[in-house]
Amino acid sequence: MKKIDETSGLSRRSLLKTAGAAAGALAGAGTITGFPAVHSQENKTLRYLGTAVNQSADIAKKVKEDTGITIEYVAVTTDDVTKRVITQPNSYDLVDTEYFSLKKLVPSGNLLAMDAKKIKLFDQITPIFTKGELPNGKKIGDQGTAPKKVMFLEGQHSTKFSKTPTEWATLIPTVYNADTLGIRPDLIKRPITSWAELLNPEFKGKAALLNIPSIGIMDCAMVVEATGKHKYADKGNMTKAEIDLTMKVMTEAKQAGQFRAFWKDFNESVNLMSSGETVIQSMWSPAVTAVRSKGIACTFQPLKEGYRSWASGFAVSKGVSGPKQELAYEFVNWFLSGWAGAYLNRQGYYSAVLSTAKANMEPYEWAYWMEGKPAEKDIKAPDGTLLEKAGASRDGGSYEDRMGGVACWNSIMDENDYMVRKWNEFIAA
Amino acid sequence: MTTTDSIPTPRNPAAAAIASDPTLSREDASPLGRVLPGWVQAMPFGLVFLAFFVVPLILVVVVSFFDYNDYETIPSFTTRSYVENFEGCVSQLPDVCTILKTYGSTLKFCFLVWALTLVIGFTIAYFLAFHVRSVTVQMTLALVCTIPFWTSNVIRMISWIPLLGRNGLINQMLVGGHVVSQPVEWLLYSQFSVVLAFVHLFTFFMVIPIFNSMARIDKRLIEAAYDAGANGWQTLWNVIIPLAKPGIVIGSIFVVTIVMGDFITVGVMGGEQVASAGKVIETRLNALQFPPAAANAVLLLVVTLGIITLLTRVVDIRKEL
The missing domain is CATH 3.40.190.10 (Periplasmic binding protein-like II)
Known part of the structure; x- marks a missing residue:
């Protein structure tokens, strides 16, 4: 009981700190209700550290509806994500960071290894991350910090990257893209x-x-x-x-x-x-x-x-344990289950588990974004603004x-x- | 009321107590009793100063001598951060090394901005103090000067971009009026735009202290100068400028310290292409290299303090106030 009190106290304080960033998400999620509800809900709260690019109020709202988890966004710049993970590991629960930062983050020992067995769709994560190849088996460029080089750790408490897949993943991929x-x-x-x-x-x-x-x-x-x-x-x-x-x-x-x-x-x-x-x-x-x-x-x-690529994924702070940790896994599993993936795909990014995202997109959307075909209908962003008129096709295919x-x-x-x-x-x- | 009233004459508690004021010593003859109340009165601010200025400063100096790797700062003594900072300063001769180039650029901006804000700020202050007769109008105009401060620094900076850009208002006018055939490129993302933004942002910091000094000049002195046959320039040079010196120095300190440490204005207006001492610190911090960032901070502090010391050599502010 004491533990729970501590956690709730902590999150209330951090709520004040991040009030600005979280306000939108909270308002959308409708947490501002009577007092009795607040206490029980605070136990289902995750502080999500990352860049503003991935922190959408729509996703926070949907996850609240589906799982009851309240997401408190802590939005900082790419460099500051790294800085926070290393210098203030207790200021967040879940971090969304880039794979290339792992060479700095993992040796610091401030992240928990993610147990692949607890990720329901782990086997369906695109092989770009696990093997460095496309779903059709084609090998892709691996210069730089390719995710496959830093995807796995040798053991749960290891700070060494494993060359072959293990049960312990550094990050569970969320989003990636090819830049030019x-x-x-x-x-x-x-x-x-x-x-x-x-x-x-x-x-x-x-x-x-x-x-x-x-x-x-x-x-x-x-x-x-x-x-x-x-x-x-x-x-x-x-x-x-x-x-x-x-x-x-x-x-x-x-x-x-x-x-x-x-x-x-x-x-x-x-x-x-x-x-x-x-x-x-x-x-x-x-x-x-x-x-x-x-x-x-x-x-x-x-x-x-060719392209210069990047990828990011979720990890959990070393300070998170017990029910909070289970909550983090629940959220990550939800994230891979399709709705969020479809949302990201519609922004021109790519999602980690393609099959579930596809199930959450209209066939014409999938054809435009993922298959490079000319749009059958007007293509709209998740917020409804028109991105492309019918007939256009995506740059790069x-x-x-x-x-x-x-x-x-x-x-x-x-x-x-x-x-x-x-x-x-x-x-x- | 005028701003003259708000400038404190040396009546601050600590100074009063430490100076052997006979009115205090009458009640308490012992030296301790004489000094103690002053220290107690000065303590709250002293503690704030200690906790939020002296201690962090010491930490910065300490960290600047630490070693580091990709992900951590290693507390072992090394001068690596300083040595690497001055990398190439000897071996690259006669080419100038990065750090000297960076400081050269920063000092150049500092000088240009200081000179321009001084001339503009002095002129505005002179107008306010000597040409505007009514105190109400004086105060109103001084307040008008603060209007740019109603919006944030960044917005004031960014608002220059649509004006100065390649397809901005000024270029449209120049091209449309057949003054030039091609848009003028150096208006934006250049040293010109950096200086322009600095002058726009910081002239006010010159206006107020100088105006303040000028408002306290006894008008009879100017009448005396006139009666003695001095012309306008002679009065300005021999009477007004010497008496406005404290304001000029205070304004200069404001402008110099801000420009020396700035990296946002230089970044936005210089298109991130212009080096500044502050930018070097930012890049190092973002790369998680705290010791070199600290070393650069120490260097910047030393240079800035050097300039301020020189300025205060010219005028003893404490004496003049």
Whole structure:
């Protein structure tokens, strides 16, 4: 009993702290009722740490309806998710983080290994995570921190990644995607087929790059390799010499005035593109959608060198045990059961368990988003806004085409410290 | 009432108590009894200062000498963060190393913004203090200066973007008026836009202290200067500026410290392409590399304190107030 009191006290305090972030979710979930109800409901509350991108009020509302679990979102930036996990493991219950952060998170010992046996649909999780291949068996690029390299631990309390599948997973995948360059086809007026175009003098002063070192360096590597200046053994794990070379090429371009700006925030990338400040830049899928929903042409351009991919998943804080832990598993199981997956797929991301998501989508939606077919009807976002008119088809085509074309994954390099220093030098150049 | 009244003359409790005030010593002859009330009065603020300034500062200095890896800070003494910070400063000669380039850029912004805000701020303050006769109008106009502060820093910054952008208002006017054939690119995401945003944001911090100093200048001094045959410039240079010095120095300290530590304005207006000392700290923090972030913070503090020391050498603020 004492334990329960402690937990409820804690969550009430954290509720105050995160009141802003949680207010929307709570209002939607309708927790603001009489006092007696509050006490029992507080025991079914999970503090969900992650970036705002994945934290939808709709999902919180639906999970409340289906399972009675109240989700309190703690929304921070990608870098701050990592920081929180390492420095404040008691400030959250469940974390939604990227696979590439695991090289920092797992050695800290602040995450619990996820027991695959307790995940009902674990066997149905796409083999991209477990084997590094598509459901049809095709192997995909594994440079960088590919999920299969960090998916499993050697044991429950191990801080070592296992090369082969075990019962203990680091993260249970939620969402992933393949990123590429975004372009303004109406201003470029010719086909773009290579990452090398980012440095094409034709776009001098009209290109932009992502200013998050661990992701930006991967885009740089794709560009440098595409220009034929260097072939990396592993773009996601460069040697010092390779980092120097990559930054040298990019620095020369920067000094020649190639870049209009660097962006760090999702909205900055949308503004740069929609205002015409840039015509070609590193971009994320929902940002392309946001530009398009303003009626401005923007393409998430498939390129011959392939995509830079990323993936994120759920883990539980080491401070969580007993009933709370069961609750976390219940939520993760719910997340994989289809509704959330369909919701994510409709935003242009991909869900971990495809079969359940498919069951929750209309056939024409599945055909558009996952099979790359022309839309039979107008395609709408989860909130009902029109994304594409009937007849349009998705940039890059089907799931197999896009995920099959992955060349590398976001990563933390062994020389991360050196890379960050060189990145600062690049910015200062 | 004017703002003149709100400036404290040296009447603060600690100073009064520590200075051997005869009215206090009359009741309590022992030295302890003389000093104690002052310390007690100063203690609440002293404790706040200790807990939220001195202790964190010491921790920053301590952490800056720690070692680190990808996921943790290792409490063992090393000068690695400082050594790596100055990497290439000798070996790359005659090329300038990153850290010097970064500080060079930051100091340049600092100087430009300081010079511009000083000229603009001084002019506005001069107008308010000497050309506006009615105190009501003076106060109203001073309040008008605060209007930009009704919205957040970030919004004031971002609102420049649609104005200065490639397809922004100014470029539309220039191209539409056939002044230029191609949109002017350097208006946004350039050093120009950074300085512009800084000046827009911080001129107010110059206006108020300078206005405050000027409002306290005895008008009879100016009349005397006039009677003695000084022209307008001579009065300005020999009477007003020397008497407005404390305001100028206080305003300068505000502007210099803000610009030295800023990374958001430089980031947004410079398109994240312009280096600043604050940005280096942010990048290190985001990469979870706390010791180098701390080392950079110490460096920034030393440089900023150096500038402020120089400024206070020019004018002894405590004496002038």
